[in-house]
Each structure stands twice: as C-alpha cells, then as structure tokens.
Amino acid sequence: MNLSTPDTTPTPASVAHWRNYPRFLWNALLDSVEGNWVFYVWMTFLTAIFLVGANAWAVQVRDGMHLTNMSDHVSWALYIANFTFLVGLAAGGVMMVIPSYLYHDEEMHDIVLIGELLAIAAIIMALMFVVCDLGRPDRFWHLIPGLGRFNFPVSMLTWDVIVLNGYLLINLHICGYLLYMRFLGRKPNPKWYVPFVFLSIIWAISIHTVTAFLYCGLGSRPFWNTALLAPRFLTSAFVSGPAFIIIAIQVIRRAIGGKFGDGPIRTLVNIMRVTILINLLMVASEVFVEFYTGGTHTSAAHYLYFGLHGHNALVPWIWSSVAMTVIAAILLLNPKVFSRSWMMNLACVLAFIGIWIEKGMGMVIPGFVPSVLHEVVEYTPSLLEWKIMAGIWALGLMIYTLSIKIAINVFRRSPLAAKAQGGTTDEQPLAS
Amino acid sequence: MPPDTRFLDGMKSGNLQTLVNGITHASFCCLVFLGAALKTAGAEGAGVSSDPVAASTNAILHPVIIKRPAGTPKVATGLTNFHGQPVMASCSSCHATTTPNIDTRTTADLAQFHQGLKYVHGSLTCLSCHNAKNYDTLRLADSRPVEFTDVMTLCSQCHGSQRRDYNMGLHGGMIGHWDLTKGGRTRNTCINCHDPHAPAFPLVMPVFPPRDRISVPKQPSAKPPNH
C-alpha cells in the first residue's frame, strides 16, 4: 500500500480468483470464530444484546411504532439521531485517509484500514437505523430505482440513499481489495484502489453534507433551516471519527500485542485539536444568532438550552454535552496529552459522547419541539427504542471487531509482513 | 324562549324530521325553485341565495332549500283538548283584545304572560319588530308588515352585512353540495341558529379533545399546558 514503492512482485501466470476469493472468504469466516476467551466473552455479550434488539424490532414491526415514544409532534427521534451521528462517524473514519494519501504519511498507511473498516461498520449501522425507523420496512423495494419510484433528484432522502450505499460499496471495495491482495501475498495495484481512496475522501464529505441537507432544506423547521448545519455536521464528524479511532488503535494494540500507531495517534490528536475548536465556535455562532435575534423562531433553541414553558427535558443533556466538549478541548490542547494516555483517552471518550448528544438528541429533537404549530410535546426514548439502539450498536461493534480481526490475521499471515519483520513464520504463502 | 338547539342538531345531521318534531314557533316549510340565473333582491320576501354557477353555465341546477319557518308561531296554553293534544293559541287570540304598549322592552314588563322568555337583543322594544296592528305578522322599520315566513328580511334590515355574506354563501353554513349541478343544498334562515329574542350564539362545551401521543392511554380530560 506504499505509493512510493512500485509493485515488485512478479505476477504469476494466472491468479485463479475464482478459487482464491472463496478461500479468502472462508479464511475470514474461520478467523471470525477463533480467538481467546476475551474475544468469546465480548462477542457473546454483543450477540446477546443484538438478539434483544432484534426481538424488540420484530415486536415493533408487528405491533406498530406506538411502542416508541414518538408522536405526530416528535416524529423522528432516537433512531434518526443515531443515524445522523453514525453517518458522521463513517465520514470521520475516513479522516485518517486524508493525511495518509494526500500528505504521504507513510506511518498512517498501514493502519488506515482501521478507519475504513470503521466507515463500513458505521454505514451499516446507519442503514440499519433507517430501516428500523421505517413504518413499512417490507416496502423497502419501493426505493430501488427502476423497480420502485425514486424521487430523485428532488427528495434529499434519495440523494442520501445513493451516497450512503455508494460509500459503503467504495469502502467495501477498498478494504476488500487490500485485504485480498494481502491474502494472496501480492502488492496491491494502486490503479485498483487509489482512485477509490480519493473518491472516498470526497464521498465522505458528501455523505454528511447530504445528510445535513435533509434537515436544513426544510423551511418548516427554523431550528434546522440554517446554512451552518452542514459545516457543523462535518466538523463534529471530524471530532467523533478520530476520537473513536484513537481508542480503537489502543484497543487493537493491546489485543495483538504490537507496538504501532503512535504517529497516527499524534496526527489524529492534532486533527481533533482543530476540529473540536471549530465545532465549539460553530455552536457558539448558532447560539448567538438564535438568542441575540430572539423571536418565535428561537423557541427551539430556548427549549434546548433553557427549557420552554416549564418543559426542560433536554436541558441537562445539552449542557452535559457542552461541558464534555469543552473539557475534551482543554485536555486535547494540553501539551501533556501525548505523554499521559489517560488524558487523551478521557478527552476522546468525552468528545465522542458529547458529539453524540449534540448531534443526536441535541439536534433532532429540538427540531420538533416546539412543533410547527408551536405546541410543546416532549420526548424521551422508550425502553423498546433503547433496546433497538443497543442491538444495532452491538451488531456494529461485532462487525467492526470481526473485520479488524480478519484484517490483522490477514496482515500477520501475509508473506510481506513476514519479510518486513525480518523473521520467519511457519506458515505457507497463501497464493497458489 | 331559550334558543332551540334542535335546529343546530337537525342542520348538522341533515335529518329534516328532527327539525319538525315538537317545534313551536318554526316548523318546516320549503321554498323550492329551479331554473337558470336569478338575482337576489334585498327587500324581497323570498330570501334565497343566488346560484353562482347557473349564471355562467345555464346548467340545470339542483334546488337550494332554505329552512324557513312555516308561519306564525303558536303558543302553548298549557291546556290539552279532548284528544289529548295541546291547545295552541295564535298571537292574535290574546293580542286582539289587549292594548299594545310601545314602551315594553324587558321581560319584567311581561310578568303575566310570556314567562320564561329570555330577551337580550340590544335596547329594542318588543314592538320594534312585532306588529302592534297585527300580532300575527312582524313589522319592518318603516312599519310595513312582513310575514313570519319572511323573517330574514326583517333581520337583514339591521344586520345587512351578515345578510350580504349570507347571499354570497358565506354565512349560516350549509349541508349538501358545493356543486349545484350535482345536487342541492339546504341552508338555514337566521332564526335556525339565532334565537330572535337572544340571538347571541350560546356558549358550548367543546367536544373531542386532541391527544398528543397515542402511546399513552387516554386521559379523562385534557389539561392545557401551562402557557
């Protein structure tokens, strides 16, 4: 994957992909059920949560969405909040790719997969949240152009369908191609992945911009109808993405006992230092415009930050989010953050949760309170919604764990890795 | 007499029979007309609306029925006759022998008869509308008599803006068809909704409170939020 080193592996006469690709998949499957006791406990735990969520969703489909606490006033809630956050996480996951490829950061190259696999897992989760939010998931085929009726280009949801699925396919291709080449013991051909990498960088910007346009195009909801929404989404994505990856790198390091990723972590912390400040600036800008101007259009912001007519369910949430993001910013800006990993990890966790609140419940719900006819009907998620949310997050973490595991195993067994480490392995090259 | 809500119920349900039952001073009578363009004359006795579509298309229009009172109302005497039916008296059966008092303007002055009459209609005297020369008719402002069936003309003299709206179809509601080429409609006279002695629309309790979320069982009464 190193751009500066050309492909020096002699090309075999024929690489029988029809035989090797299923082997690659079979190996991946075997990898995914093999591990130490920590792995089994983790996966069983996640499976249990996933099953609870799956059952909750099945009950929701059968009995109707009145089991959620949504109403005709607050008609999008926890599911769409998570969807929005996860699209951002998927976009942010590719943040590592930019310094790696645009700025030839060699150290970043080898672990850029961690970010791209995060993008895949996050997009799958986002799509699952959308499916769980549909009243009629059996009518999903109505969205397929040609089969159903696709209101493109007028409806922003159709743009979202295209960009999200496209992003998933691009990242599946990049990761799949790189892993498969590793599996074969061959150097990846830049022609087959570098254009896609650059495409995925642009596409990452677009998925979150389109998702923002879903909201900010609606004139009926003044809280959302701001030009700043898309930039805010992007900046907060570029806080939450790197935060997750920094934690993920450390977890993976501990799991496989390797020592790598210090340079990338430093790069990511530096990215976060900038993006978290820009995010705070944008929040301040929104708050100023809302409260300085005043008027009826600011009722939603008033509800969010200070409560409205005695309804103040969201007030503790948003102030926690503000506090978390500010503390995370202070911690990140501290020069000692590189030597004290507790400081860095705390900052990442705080930033991640703070952005989840701000972008999820702190953006979606105030769009509906007060309603368009200025009625206040509050919302707190029901148990069923929490179950489904937990189930989808569990599934996403499972996908991410497995894909990282498969990637690591492919890397370890790759003859290139053996050469790089200067040792020998007792494993045969896998290409035939 | 207190306003009779059976008018409103009858109008709402479109059930003509409901209107007819037991009404003392307004029984059902229809004035039907067919045909092409016609204009409304303000002072004429036939207080029916114009037909806007007909003027342009000359299509056959279905009738617009106006629920006018049948005639002079009769008052129950409280007695019943040999067959058990209540004995009703026309206005002139008493008033032919009494002396009209042009100053009477409150129900306190009517202590002996007309008990239970609620009167809140400005500072008009009774005989501003009732005809002292013939109690079986009403009188217009210039003292011309007008039949009870044409009471709308009397109301319109003072309440011209409402009558103008009524002529355009903007007052008094209707049941039936917006498209008179497809069917007719039924409309009210003034006194179907407004008791002539206390015409202000009565206070009612609202029905059918809205619910904000259906995942919560219905509460007995919807409390307003603390605004």
Next chain:
Amino acid sequence: MNTTTTDPQESKGLSRRTALKGVGAMLGVAAFAKAIAPLTEWTRDISAEEFVQKHYKELTPIDLQIILSRLEKDTKEQYGADVTIKDHKPQEGVKFGYALNLSVCNGCRKCAEACHIENNHDRPSNQSYIRVFEMSKGSMDMEKGNAHYDHPVPQPDKFYMPVQCQQCEHPPCVDVCPVEATWKEPDGIVVVDYNWCIGCRYCEAACPYHARRFNWTKPVIPANEINPTQSYLSNRIRPQGVMEKCHFCLHRTRNGRLPACLEACPTGARVFGNLLDPKSEVRQVLAHKRVFVLKEELGLKPQFFYFFDV
C-alpha cells in the same frame, strides 16, 4: 490451506473446539429465529399481492378494480364491516379551495369530530386531521395558541383557528417523499397512496402546518362505527405504518358534495368550493374579505384561506 489453530487434536477429525463452535452457532441461529419470531405474526396480515402492488399512478383500471376488491375483502376480514371502496377521479375545471371565518368559529371542535367519524380514524387515539387552536385576540402568535382548552367556548378575549392540511401549491411534503407516495392531484388535493408509503415520516418533518399523520398502530374501529363509503385515496381504513392526511373528503367533494367538517360546523364558519369558478362562494371570500394564509413567508401558497368579517 492453513487453519488458524495449532491444536494437535485437529488432525484427528472434529476437535472439541470445533464442536463447541458448531453448537454455539446452532444455538445462535436458533436464538435469532426466536428473537425475530414476531415478524411471522406480522407477515400473516400482509398478502403477496399487497407486497408487489404497484404505485397508484401505474395501475391499469383492471389492476385497480382487483385491488379495490381485495381491500374490501381485507376490511371485512379484519374489521368485520362491509364497505365499498371506489376510486374517485378529479374533475376537469375544478381546483378546490377552503376558507375559514375566524370571526365566526367558536372553537367547538365539531369539525374535528366529524373528520374523525367520516374518515375512519383510529378510535382510541382520537385521531383527526383538524386541530383547533384557541388564540388570543390581537395576536397571531401561535406560540400563545392552545389546542387543549376545555372550557365553554367562545371565550370573549379569544378567537379560534382550526388548522388542517392547506393543500399547498408547492407542497414540501411532495418534494421530500423519496418514493413519490404523495403527490398533488390536478384538482389541488395532495393525496397519499397508502399502499406505496414506506413510513419514513420525512413528509411529516417537512410539513409546516402539522397536516400529516402517521399510523403508529393499526387503526382500531368498531365495525358499526365504520363509514362504509370509502375511496382508495381518502377514507379507507389505513394500514399500520403509513402516512395519511386531510384530503378535503375527496370521496364527497369529487362528487360535488361538501366536506364533512363543513357540514358539521354549527356556526357556518367554513366555506368550500371551486377556485376556478368566479361565482363560487370561496371566490367571493377572496374577493370581498380580508384574507390571509398561514406562514405565507414560506412561499408554499396554501389553498386554505383564513378571513375575518369586516
């Protein structure tokens, strides 16, 4: 091909580890099947024909007849009522408009009740397309409006404003629907194909007038309360999980009749008719009264007009 384990027992066939994994996998699959078992109960209510049904605009007349018969049969099975479901087409030269006299409306909410009855709404939730607001005189600020008043009306310092679908000329709900399940008909009514809607509720987020409703549950209506005169695009009983909205009672108005809310209004505050006919009552309102529309600044051009008497 290498396996990932170096267990010496591997060469002897099925290892303990593999057996455990197999058992675990089977348990997992069984647990998953049990977890999503409620879906099988749900699919019982949905037929194959309904699943593959095409969009309303793509149906041939014969398709539509078959579908209407199937829907009538389904209603009989699920609700125990005999109903007739027709398809009412828009008329030429007709564009519906609705006007509401704010000087006359007394806030009795009989219009909301009539809508509930006429349109076969879910009974337990008191669903209706109309919401009536008690507003303070001298202010159009809906922030001060209250839909939950429970005292005799009209109060002397208040006026009453029912709000329902405004059948906008540029409806944002139509723009945002990803599957074109909602569209504006030639006679001005914005309709929903309940068998095409996927229930994403984007239209509900986009509507500035709170006109759209979602079926959070399967409607519950006793058989004897069901209005049997139904239409495909209007008041047939909607399935669970789809959007619905005021449709100006098109099963009545496309036959020339007045909508149910208008007939129920005891004060005569509502005026309905054909905006293309210069002599219609609603055109008289536009010509002679001080008329305004809600949220005019959004540029959606609603066809629901509010006016005060002079």
